[in-house]
Amino acid sequence: MKKLLLTYVLFSLSFLYSLAQDEVLFKAKLIPNTTYKLVMSTSSVSTVNFEADQQILDQIAASGTTLPMEVKAEQNFATTIETGDTGESEKFQFTTIYDDAYALQSLNGTPVPTPESPLKGAKIYGQVSGDISLKVDSVTGNLAPEFESSVIQMTEQLIKNIKYPEKPMKVGDQFNQEVPMTVPMAGASPMQILIITTYKLKSITDNKAHFDLTQELKLNGDMEGGNMEAKGSGTGFSVYDIAHHFIVDTSSDLNMNLSVKSDQFTVKAKANVKTSQKTEISSR
Known part of the structure; x- marks a missing residue:
């Protein structure tokens, strides 16, 4: 009888656990006394061309520029985030260290000299309150x-980059995230675009939630109907660590087509952008 009762209890607990894993309330946050090691990389291949009168094209050629221009770029960051202990106020300190940061670029196969990133060796100190509110102190x-101001803003938005639904999600559910971006265009004004990413919950296994990503790129609403065009699409994936409330692996592959018209010429660009981020989390 005792064995039967124990078997029933274990089965019930297992069943309840499986139900709990079927629905998850997602919430990105930092945990006290924890170390996060992040490696982020972005690589892109872009082709830029001009459509214009022959006189303008001759001027471009005379400047030593070969059309179309092929631009390859790569950026890599390695950072460590360490969180402290909670005090009576339930706030805790965090330190972000840029262990490494570098960029590489080439134009038509020729390397372009790039200065050492000022981020390398930088340290950001601040505090976390309410799990998701980061405030930089120094x-x-x-x-x-001006660069320091951008780093502070980027750090304080770290946990808020993805806005999860306020209710639990189950496999098959999805949500959208819109991210505005500014794209510089050679010889023309910067372009304001919007990247819409759809996160679809694919599976929940081993305390990890796996999302499929689809992306759509379009002009920001304020710029529609003018002399600019933008379209694109992409795919990717994201893995969320349920126990640590943090994304530990994400990747995307985005293709885009952009064009800007002026009175004298049209700039057209095609680009493929690959991004990835991996995070190792350990308790101290």
Whole structure:
């Protein structure tokens, strides 16, 4: 009888656990006394061409520029985030260290010299409150004031980059995330675009939630109907660690087509952008 009762209890607990794993309330946050090691990389291949009168094309050629221009770029960041202990106020300190940061670029196969990233060796100190609210207190490193301001903003938005639904999700559910971006265009004004990413919950296994990503690129609403065009699409995946409330693996592959018209010429660009981020999490 005792064995039968124990078997029933274990079965019930297992059943309840499986039900709990069928629905998850997602919430990105940092945990006290934890170390996060992030490696982020972005690589892109872009082809830029001009459509214009022959006189303008001759001027471009005379400047030493070969059309179409093929631009390859790569950016890599390695950062460590360490969180402290909670106090009576339930706030805790965090430190972000840029262990490594570098960029590579080439134009038509010729490497373009790039200075050492000022981010390398930089440290950001701050505090976390309410799980998701990051407030930077100070920054050390060789950062220009305007760049330091951007780093502070980027750090404080780290946990808020993905806005999950406020209710639990089950396999098959999805949500959208819109991210505005500014794209510089050679010889023309920057383009304001919008990347819409759809996260679809594919599976929940081993305390990990796996999402499929689809992306759509379009002009920001304020720029529609003008002399600019933008379209694109992409795919990817994301893995969310349920126990640590944090994305530990994500990747995307985005193709885009952009064009800007002026009175004298049209700039057309095609680009493929690949991004990835992996995170190792350990308790201290």
